[in-house]
Amino acid sequence: MDAREMKVKAAAAALAHVEDGMKLGIGTGSTAEEFVRLLAEKVHAGLRVQGVPTSERTARLCLELGVSLKSLDELPELDLTIDGADELDGNLSLIKGGGGALLREKIVAAASERVIVIADESKLVETLGAFPLPIEINPFGQMATRVAIEKAAARLGLGGSLSMRKTGDELFTTDGGHYIVDASFGRIPDAEALSAELHSIPGVVEHGLFIHMASLAIIAGPAGARTLQAK
């Protein structure tokens, strides 16, 4: 089974949690897109959901496939969000933002009663940090914000390098008009402490550590999909 087939397996298992009439947060990324494709088939077969997308990219795919959408302002409280992750650990702490959608994803997840993460088993790790942590920053004062991030990481004994995400020669810009710093800290032993340090920096808009947000993870491997519950 290749990586795409595993993503489809996880997405299909997540679809079983979607009930008629739900207000549904819809994630971003290649795994979430497999979910959107399967969801669209169900919608064409009669399932009624109101979807709130976590990115412009997801919104485009949903509209292309006929999944009707609302904004989070129209539906500020959601029943369930299904989203992917770049990494997850056994406590269902996540790193997200590899696709640059972390801010809207976190706002949508926080507005949801339940969050289900879907991933292939390559994303499951003992300790977060092999995947560089995406940190969304305000363009104003970006150098000062980067220095502050380095100092915050050093206070926690984390080293590593920061790089500004680019698209070609241009700095990558998020849906909210911000930049992304990819922080290669390496192993992150205390994600909550790092989260608090990063939130204390004014130029940091949000970071890609999602802690205590996911209630269930569906992990697909060659043998099929299994679930992990939040502890």
Ligand SMILES: O=C[C@H](O)[C@H](O)[C@H](O)COP(=O)(O)O
């Ligand atoms: O910003 C993007 C999101 O956080 C994605 O959920 C994450 O990057 C995982 O994407 P993929 O399913 O493509 O690995």
